[in-house]
Amino acid sequence: MSIADQRYVRLTTWTTDGHPRHVPVWVVELGGSRVGFTTGSGSWKVRRLCHDPAVELQASNIGGTVTEGSTAVSGTAEVVDGDAYREVRTAIRRKYGIQYVVISLAGALGRLLGRKPAEDCAVIVTLD
Secondary structure, three states: OOHHHOOEEEEEEEOOOOOEEEEEEOOEEEEOOEEEEEEOOOOHHHHHHHHOOEEEEEEEOOOOOEOOOOOOEEEEEEEEOHHHHHHHHHHHHHHHOHHHHHHHHHHHHHHHOOOOOOOOEEEEEEEO
């Protein structure tokens, strides 16, 4: 089973002093050796990727606890917006269905209350 087939994936990025940081994400296949996920442009993961685009992805549960017996895969991440963001968002909507709809509605409510969008860009990872 490929990393893109997983329901949840733990993304590992690194701080400027080399410490790993983990966060669970939804991930989708984008063709070839590319996968993607959406996020907010002001998120810490995006800030860390600006300093170091190296990432690891590993199957996990919703909380980011690694799935027993799974193996991490490495890659290089690129933060994108515009058409590339819309491509990833569409693929996530297709894969996650009602979960995506619920999260999107919660985000829309937040925007009505004056909060920043939870997602406004995507990260595309080219796997090694």
